[in-house]
Amino acid sequence: MDAIYDEIRVALHAVWRRRWLALAIAWAICLAGWLVVSQIPNQYLSSARVSVQLRNVLPGQDNLMSQADQQRDIDRVRQTLLSAVNLEKVVRGTSLANTVATDRDVADRVAMLQKAIKITAQADANIFELSATIAGGGASDAANARLAREVVQKLIDIFVEANLADTRDENSQSLRFLDEQIAARQRQLQEAEAKKAEFQTRYMGSLPGTGSIEDRAGAARAQLAQVNSDLAAAQSGLAAVNGQMAGTQPSLPGTAGAAMGPARARLATIQGQLAEARGRGWTDSHPDVIALKNQLQIAQAAARGEPMAGGDGGTPNPLYLSLRSMQADRAAQVAALTQRKAQLEADLARLGDTMGAQPGVAAELASIDRDYLVLKDQYDKLLASREQVSIRAQANNQTDAVKITVIDPPTSPRTPAAPNRPLLLFGVLIAGLGGGAAGAWGLSKLQTTYPTVQRLEKASGMPVLGGVGEVVADATHIARRRQLKLFAGGAGALMGAFVLLMGIEFLQRGLVA
Structure with missing residues (x-):
């Protein structure tokens, strides 16, 4: 235990003797680290939760099939919400539109949003969380915070419009397709009836009975x-x-x-x-x-x-x-x-x-x-299918088969989600102090001096009779006291710079809030 205590005293003495070197290294590390930290842009995160509920508008098994189709449509919209077309709508519908002048600018903003937006399904499959993280871009922190909220709100609007519009478009397309198929089958059925009538007139008109x-x-x-x-x-x-x-x-x-x-x-x-x-x-x-x-x-x-x-x-x-x-x-x-x-x-x-x-x-x-x-069986089936699609389309137009509820509206970020700048500034300070102490201690290892009698005796292998203390004159005391004040000023300036940076950081957060 005494040996460890002696080692600590020796290390502290070595660092203290080279305190100016330690202070210089600390200043260099802190200035470089704080400069790097200041260049890291603040990231502002806005999120919202949306609930999607499927209403049972039509009873029976057909309704179960319709409900499965609606669930599949919701999953498809959720997966395609981050497509380039939808993200371009986000760019055009938010303040990002003020920062674009060409199609190249729009493509850059779309690529940025693809990395910044996340859509995740929670434990309940009908609840989705939409989040957007906005950082940098040459705008102020307050502008980035507002932009994050605007992006999430625009995504919710697109999500609602896509579900309602896609359902109605799909029903309209289905009705058009069925109408075309029914018209084609009707023409074929008329041709078959004419052929059957002509055949019966030619061969079966004089025969008794009906049928074949x-x-x-x-x-x-x-x-x-x-x-x-x-x-x-x-x-x-x-x-x-x-x-x-x-x-x-x-x-x-x-x-x-x-x-x-x-x-x-x-x-x-x-x-x-x-x-x-x-x-x-x-x-x-x-x-x-x-x-x-x-x-x-x-x-x-x-x-x-x-x-x-x-x-x-x-x-x-x-x-x-x-x-x-x-x-x-x-x-x-x-x-x-x-x-x-x-x-x-x-x-x-x-x-x-x-x-x-x-x-x-x-x-x-x-x-x-x-x-x-x-042909008659196909025609009847097509008529029945068209009637089902028509009823479903009327139900979707007159009622909300898919109910979308915003559980948590888009949040307005008041503090950056990343980076944790106060913690980084403090970490740089600790790293600077530790680096300065380590540099002074490492330099002491390169010099062949012995801070204690025991070290000299151990290194030489010969007994040391005693040690002579240092005699310091008054002028030396005055000079050392002045140097100590200068060192304290340099260390205090380092701490003051840290406090100033922390104050600036919290001031910026207050301006965003």
Whole structure:
């Protein structure tokens, strides 16, 4: 510990003996350092935070797709905000316009802004921070501070305008493109319809049915199968009626020349209705059949008590008359179905002849129909897409689908963001004092003097009997006191220069504020 203390004393003594050299070196380092620090331009930083919110204007899945498109547009605008075109708008819209005279000047200012502006997305992807750092340029610090704020404000204006304008321009371009495509598809669809109509007039006009030949033949076969089924049922019904007529007498047995009274006429009518009901296939449990049987019993009781009136002929059988009416109905139905069957068979024969004689007609018709359906489907899809784009465009024009809110407006810098000039000035002062002390101590190492007896004894290897103190005369005391005052003045002047520079720095900051 004593050795370290001695070393410190020796170093301080060496520096003190060469204090004028140390002071000169300190002055040289401080003047050079302070000059360098004074040449560093102040940088003024202005920043702002912007929030972008996507509003759900249109519900449903289409709105989710629209929201994704809007988010992609926002990212694209954020990335292209620093393009040369937008930065030129910043130059033209701020006080930088006063410093440009040619296109070369504008390009230089744009290059400067590309390095000075930063756009960063914060933790929330919908919040962006815009910052601009302005330094130098030959303008005053107050002008640079104002310019930094102007640049950030102009960037916000461009950001808002770009989002709104790009969305509307994109919708307009989409509508124009869809209108052109719809018009083209409409012309193609009209041509396809004309071609289809001309083909049907030439080849299909005389053929029965509608659609292609295969469709017409299939429809005819289905109708023929139904007609055959109905014809078989009608023929079976006619045969059943013929069988019933074979076993039924045309007239009822009774007194010759007797005439039918009202009760017997009523009985005959009910019997005819009952026969007709059974001819239709109604069973005895049918409600109408049960009612007719009840009426029949009452009519039979009334007819038994009614006397026979005289007449000229026999009594016609009402059941036979009813069966004859049903026979005529069934026969007419069978004849109509037979005629329909013959017509369908003739149509199928004509379709078969057409397909056999011209096999390429069916293939050509299928190709025309297929092309027509494809064009019709594309046309319908384009109409639906145009309607969606039109609704989206109206929503964007009438409402703010993208809401941009300035959370923190552009700040007005009052102090430079860089450099930290007071700290640099103080650092230069410390470096100057340290450099002066180091220079004096280093020079002491180059001289072969021994500040203490112990150093001399250690260096010579011989014992030192003692040391002789320095005897200083009065004149020397006066001279040394004068030199000490001069040294104190030089050191004080160095400190005064430091204080003066610090005062100037804070004065300049006050003027900016």
